[in-house]
Amino acid sequence: MKVRVHELAKELGVASKVIMAKLAEMDESVRSASSPLEPPVATRIRACFGTPSARPDQQRMPPREYPGASQLRTAPVRHTVGSSPPPRAPSRRPRREFYRGEPPQGFNRWLLDRHVVPQRQWAGLEPPSGYFEDEVDQAKELAAFWAPALLQGLDCPSILASIQCESPINPDQAVQLHDASIHPREVGWSYEDRENGTLAHRLTIGRMTITEVIQEVRYRREQRS
Numbered sequence: 636m637k638v639r640v641h642e643l644a645k646e647l648g649v650a651s652k653v654i655m656a657k658l659a660e661m662d663e664s665v666r667s668a669s670s671p672l673e674p675p676v677a678t679r680i681r682a683c684f685g686t687p688s689a690r691p692d693q694q695r696m697p698p699r700e701y702p703g704a705s706q707l708r709t710a711p712v713r714h715t716v717g718s719s720p721p722p723r724a725p726s727r728r729p730r731r732e733f734y735r736g737e738p739p740q741g742f743n744r745w746l747l748d749r750h751v752v753p754q755r756q757w758a759g760l761e762p763p764s765g766y767f768e769d770e771v772d773q774a775k776e777l778a779a780f781w782a783p784a785l786l787q788g789l790d791c792p793s794i795l796a797s798i799q800c801e802s803p804i805n806p807d808q809a810v811q812l813h814d815a816s817i818h819p820r821e822v823g824w825s826y827e828d829r830e831n832g833t834l835a836h837r838l839t840i841g842r843m844t845i846t847e848v849i850q851e852v853r854y855r856r857e858q859r860s
Contacts, residue, residue, distance in 0.1 A: 636674065637671040637672060637673060637674065637677075638671070638672055638674075638677050639668070639669050639670065639671050639672070640654050640655060640658075640665055640667070640668045640669065640670050640672060641668040641669060641769075641773060641776075643672065643677055643680060643681075644668070645769075646681075647680075647681065647684045649684060651668035651776070652668075654680060655668070657680060657683055657684075658672075658676070658680070661676075661679065663676055664839050664840065664841075665803070666780070666798075666803040666804070666805050667776060667777060667780045667798075667803070668773065668776050669750075669751075669773055669776070669777060669798070670803050731757065731759070731762075731767045731768070731769065732767065732768040732769070733762040733763060733764060733766075733767060733768065734762060734764045734766040734767060734768050734770070734771045735764065736771070738764070739766070739771060739774065742778045742781075742782070742785060742791070743771075743774050743775060743778045744774075745791055746774045746777050746778055746795075747766060747770060747771065747774040749791075749795055750774075750777070750795055750798060750799070751770045751773050751774050751777075752765075752766065752770060755767075755770070777798065780806065781794050781798075781806055783806055784806035784807075784809055784810050787810050788810075788813070789806075789809055789810055789813050793809065793813055793818070793819065794809065796818065796819040796820060797809040797812075797819045800819050800820075800822070800823045800835050801823050801833060801835060801836070802823070802832075802833060802835040802836040802838070802839045803835075803839070804819060804822070804835060804838070804839075808838060808845050811845050811849070812845070812848075812849065815849045815852075817849060817852050819835075821834075821852050822834040822835040822838065822848055822852065823835050834848045834851060834852065
């Protein structure tokens with residue numbers, strides 16, 4: 636199962652930019668903290684960082700020993716015939732902070748409603764504001780990353796399509812595709828030579844340049860017409 640960069644960073648107790656820097660060292664290209672990682676890549680990152688250790692202020696002191704305490708701990712718990720065992724303590728659901736700031740506006744709000752919130756997997760209490768703190772942070776990161784493309788004329792639906800492409804496209808590539816009248820879904824199609832990956836994947840790993848991708852899309856349009 637794929638995991639996003641910001642989710643893995645939270646799991647390991649580090650910042651998203653630290654994970655992205657490590658991915659760059661491993662020659663793994665990611666566009667932003669919301670980019671999905673293949674399971675083998677996530678496993679390699681976990682191996683690099685290991686399990687986050689507890690902070691000094693969170694480490695517990697060993698329990699005080701009392702006379703006879705070891706016997707109490709090892710004594711078996713006996714139940715009378717017909718009695719049911721004591722109920723287990725309920726497991727605690729992971730906590731997510733509600734967003735309590737000013738209502739998000741503009742591009743941030745658009746990304747929240749169209750991309751971030753639809754991906755929410757949560758069975759607990761819904762936030763009164765409609766958003767969780769981590770969701771607003773993720774939308775802010777995405778908005779800052781894609782703001783230059785927005786200023787260069789890329790519309791919001793095209794940006795969303797680029798974000799949700801199987802192999803995410805970066806803003807510069809998205810603008811060049813837009814200028815060439817190519818929709819992001821056209822570089823995400825699996826063609827007859829799909830064993831080589833989609834055009835977006837080939838672009839991401841450097842197997843093709845953006846110019847070659849544009850030429851390939853136009854060629855395949857002609858072949859279908």
